Amino acid sequence: MIRIALAGPRGKMGKEALELIQNTTDFELVGLLDSRETDALQNYSVFTSIDELFLQTKPDVFVDLTTPELAMKHTMTALHYGVRPVVGTTGFTEQDLKTLEKECKEKTLGCIIAPNFSIGAILMMKFAEQAAKYMGDVEIIEMHHNQKLDAPSGTALKTAELIGRHRPSHKQGHEDEQELLTGARGADIDGIKLHSVRLPGLVAHQQVLFGGEGQLLTLRHDSFTRGSFMPGVALSIREVLKRDTCIYGLENLIE
Ligand SMILES: NC(=O)C1=CN([C@@H]2O[C@H](COP(=O)(O)OP(=O)(O)OC[C@H]3O[C@@H](n4cnc5c(N)ncnc54)[C@H](O)[C@@H]3O)[C@@H](O)[C@H]2O)C=CC1
């Protein structure tokens, strides 16, 4: 049995993950971390202190599905107690990732930071990385529900990073281009334009557009339900136990 502690169990992702853990025969839920005590979770040990969670439940794996401002602190605390983190929460900076890499190396502990757990989104990112070898003019449009805290999404940032491995940094478009309204052309990562849409009704969607003379290549992925993320959560829980480094992105776990 893999002993699992989960943070954020009342959230949109946390609820799904709770169900996944309950319904998976080799997973055992040993504790929950939430910002407050809640009746809805009274059958489980709910902690409001992350230190108490680890001291009292001694999990093998800690799954974090909370908020960008908490994720780094939670992940570092898990590593401090020798617990392997699987983190779906977004908002990690480059510096955060470097710090985690160092911490995992020092402690010889696995940690998985997954900007997106769905296989379709991972494939979209891998295809975008391939396309960038041949088509260097690209814009990313990510679309999410209107309760999302961070923009751009973790998936969009990861996509830009993978594209950047093959696309030399350069300014796209016309050199005399002017933004008549601030933000009209989106955010900019090494010249890649990145646009964030937030609307009710959406879940998680992304298009990567590659333009070339007389042609457009569109890569699109849609998560219509949060069930799309759960196989990736289960895979990460099993994989993190076999690893002793910090892994950023599930593309590193699949061939
Ligand atoms: N990697 C992936 O595939 C996916 C990642 N996400 C990310 O997961 C995170 C959560 O997303 P949602 O479930 O949509 O958000 P949500 O807002 O529905 O849930 C966040 C949860 O965190 C809890 N929380 C707040 N403060 C806390 C504290 N101090 N201790 C413990 N829990 C606390 C809240 O009670 C809530 O249950 C976001 O960063 C989002 O970007 C979301 C979907 C897929």
Ligand SMILES: O=C(O)C1=N[C@H](C(=O)O)C[C@H](O)C1
């Ligand atoms: O907040 C969300 O919903 C999602 N967050 C992740 C991100 O920021 O990329 C993954 C997915 O897009 C859903």
